[in-house]
Amino acid sequence: MNRNLAIFTAFALFCHGSYAQADFLKDSSATLTTRNFYLNRDFRQSGAPQAKAEEWTQGFFAELQSGYTEGTVGFGLDALGELGIKLDSGRGRRGTALLPYGPDSNQPVDEYSELGLTAKMRLSQTRLKVGTLMPIHPLAYYSDTRLLPSTFTGAYLTSSEVENLTVTAARLTEANGRDSSSNDDISYAGQSSDHLDLLGGDYTLGKNLTLRYHQGELQDIYRQHFSGVIHVLPLGEGMSLRSDLRYVDSSDTGAAKAGKIDNRNFNGMFTLTVGAQRFAAAFQHLSGDSVFPVIDTGTPYVANLVTYNSFTKANEKSWQLRYEYDFAALGIPGLTFMTRYVKGSDIRTRTVNDGSEWERDTDLTYVFQSGALEGLNLRWRNVTYRSGDGLTQQLDENRLIVGYTWKLW
Numbered sequence: 001m002n003r004n005l006a007i008f009t010a011f012a013l014f015c016h017g018s019y020a021q022a023d024f025l026k027d028s029s030a031t032l033t034t035r036n037f038y039l040n041r042d043f044r045q046s047g048a049p050q051a052k053a054e055e056w057t058q059g060f061f062a063e064l065q066s067g068y069t070e071g072t073v074g075f076g077l078d079a080l081g082e083l084g085i086k087l088d089s090g091r092g093r094r095g096t097a098l099l100p101y102g103p104d105s106n107q108p109v110d111e112y113s114e115l116g117l118t119a120k121m122r123l124s125q126t127r128l129k130v131g132t133l134m135p136i137h138p139l140a141y142y143s144d145t146r147l148l149p150s151t152f153t154g155a156y157l158t159s160s161e162v163e164n165l166t167v168t169a170a171r172l173t174e175a176n177g178r179d180s181s182s183n184d185d186i187s188y189a190g191q192s193s194d195h196l197d198l199l200g201g202d203y204t205l206g207k208n209l210t211l212r213y214h215q216g217e218l219q220d221i222y223r224q225h226f227s228g229v230i231h232v233l234p235l236g237e238g239m240s241l242r243s244d245l246r247y248v249d250s251s252d253t254g255a256a257k258a259g260k261i262d263n264r265n266f267n268g269m270f271t272l273t274v275g276a277q278r279f280a281a282a283f284q285h286l287s288g289d290s291v292f293p294v295i296d297t298g299t300p301y302v303a304n305l306v307t308y309n310s311f312t313k314a315n316e317k318s319w320q321l322r323y324e325y326d327f328a329a330l331g332i333p334g335l336t337f338m339t340r341y342v343k344g345s346d347i348r349t350r351t352v353n354d355g356s357e358w359e360r361d362t363d364l365t366y367v368f369q370s371g372a373l374e375g376l377n378l379r380w381r382n383v384t385y386r387s388g389d390g391l392t393q394q395l396d397e398n399r400l401i402v403g404y405t406w407k408l409w
Helices: 002-015
Strands: 029-043 052-065 073-088 111-123 126-133 151-159 165-176 196-205 209-218 222-236 239-252 262-274 277-287 317-326 335-347 355-367 377-387 394-407
Touching: 073 126, 111 151, 277 335
Parallel strands: none
Antiparallel strands: 029 052, 029 394, 052 073, 073 111, 111 126, 126 151, 151 165, 165 196, 196 209, 209 222, 222 239, 239 262, 262 277, 277 317, 317 335, 335 355, 355 377, 377 394
């Protein structure tokens, strides 16, 4: 927090000085998002530590983004505030990742919060942000699958000085989980690291083809190389085929604080759009002796990341079938439906050499299009998950999410 206060003070003085320009305020924006989240997870296997996890929460997320000052080099300041409130929970029903809980009492807290500040600078087509970050990066993707989004602390630079090429360089040093109020050292498997370094770029060939390469190193824990191809093939009016292929090579590095890491992950998704319908098929092929490593508060950037599971266990092979429909085609704009099924096999654990698991998800979403409730988002998510990988788990889950965003200016 002291570092954030220093950033804020420096920019407050700057904005009141003679060099401040109107664009800093004129191009600013502010939003307030509310999210009401109920999650009920029913454990079906015998011997489970608790029969269910069930919590109901209310979240608030405020975001302020300034413009940039005028001149060759522009400066700005962003701020965010997060607040999560417990509506219903208990010691015997915790564990949904909606609320943190004390390590001694195991009692979910009544509320938790975070304040983050980000200084930013713009020079030509290059932008640098320092402070609180929510990166969308294949090797460091923030999580927004619960009440409040996770954040990172560090420096993040993007540059588009070369036509069709976007270069990314970053150093992330701390992380704040989706159910946490504290910034802790960035980590993997509970092992903390001094920093995660990222470097890479995306190159666009025409309108429909993007080539990607990024590398990352979590100091003294693991190193990763990511390669990707995204291609969109138009097939006629209202029809297209999108191909998204990804390959990640992961290995331990330095002191190898989390042990030996040896994983190669080739995955991809093909999506056919036909008017209001989308048909998708995805695959993941993992090899090596370890699971696919992802920083503890991040989201694995893989095709078979679904509502509950990511299908990234050691040696796992998985496939997915998915269907989506937009009911605007039937005269009900705002209503959408999605269902998918994912099956994983060949899992290796300490107890089995050929484990398996599967998940079936259904999403139904409605966004009010007009009237007093315009913009209100209602979502129901249903999950069925079964595992036979040596850590047998069976669960049924429902999530009810109500969200709304006010544009303050």
